[in-house]
Amino acid sequence: MDILIYGIINSATLALMAMGFTLVYGVSRLPNFAHGALYVLAGYISWLLLNELGVPYLLAGLIALALVAAVGGAMYQLILVRIRGMAISEIIASYAIGLAILEGLRWGGLKGGTFSLDPFVEGSVIILGVAVDWQRVVVVGLGVVLVGLLWVFVNQTRLGLALKGMAQDERAALTLGIDSDRMAVASMALGSLSAAVAALIILPLGSIVVEAGYHVLIMAVAVCIVGGLGSWTGALLAAFVIGFAQILTVAYLGAHYQVVVALMAIIVTLILRPSGIFGRQKELEERV
């Protein structure tokens, strides 16, 4: 029962971490390797607002979300737009930006375990005989809500549908008046926003450390590769596969093998099924 409950929580956490990365890649074919940095940045900004400026919790969170979304959009507008379409350059540039943010934060004093956000709800609850912090329940609940909101956004709104068209065939989208640069800015802003949301929900469980940036990036990349790059359903499924695999290793092998699981999952996927669990696009192309 421990394994089931903590597996679900761990999987929801992973899904939240990976959501922004999948979103940006799925829509703009832009591998945003600054994803982890934006995650930590969101946490640090809201910590600063809370503790240095005395802004109330909710407001601080909202400001942090807006700022990080703006940083994501600006990142595309100012830097990535110049190297658009060259995957390797995009990876290098976005990773460099991520490094600059993370190491800049470390240099600016983000060290040690003194930086932490309060959980939304204190205390814990017993579910099916297992004690769980309320915050972890919140993670799962908000995770479900967010995935639902994103689904509605992509399938029901004008901007979401335009993003979906752009993801499938850029040239066809252009002929319909959908601007590729504007869509890329929108998707980067949105992806950064979901990284920030994930940060604000997950970070209260631990403390804000620079290393979390690298950890989140690795997890996001692992989930996306296992699930099939750019596939939503794939990413969700992969989050559960890796999430449960991690909990099982912790239970039967030992906690220090946990990160190895994610990396092994990447390697095994690349050997057995390079396009991921849901490499749907390629299959469709072959059939038509």
Next chain:
Amino acid sequence: MFEAQGLMVFYENMLALNNVGLSCGDRQIVGVFGANSAGKSTLMYTLSGIMDDIAKKERMAGGERITIRGGISFQGKDMFGVKPAARARAGIILCPERRRIFPESTVLENLHIAGYLASRQQTEETLDYVFTIFPPLTKITRRLGGFLSGGEQQMLAIGRALMAQPKLLLLDEPLLGLSPAIQYWLAKSIKEIAAERQVAIIVAEQYARPIMPIIDYGYILENGSAVIEGDRDKLMNNPDVKSAYFGS
């Protein structure tokens, strides 16, 4: 209403379009005929601005040097060098070669994506219209774009272009890969669309036979140049056109 003069497009030093001029009046249907590689698609991409985007991408990736020269004006506004999305906003909508249907979206979603520039009311109204002129689409609204037949794809492609509320519709090879019966049916639909939606249409095609009867004015493209132009009767009576396109 729409005018292009002296269009020149170079791929490196290869001349793809050589001094092509073309004009299209309100509600007119203009045909551009030519064999493969005559420059039809290059012309359509240049008119819709996609060529500028292709050139930009090549330049950024350090690929082929593509140069575009000439002038394009639409409803009195200079459109040369304007971004493709802005041209679409002005009402120039391309229905591209090989249709480019969104393969992972359903028929209905393809149409909804294309309603990006339309108001809610326009979307509803145009959706009704598309299903009226292309009744086969009503039965397959939930099928994925990638699983449609050629004819269905073409209907969807034209319907999708209509959703973007065109004032000038550019059709690039709409008859490609379709059976003769469907070709004639589609040509008839194109004529109806021009009259009922009050759009001007420029259609590029290598199968002149079904299209020739519906056009008001036409151009024959050869090796990137417009070698013959004239109204329908002049083209249909031209001996060179007759032998090349009507086999008699």
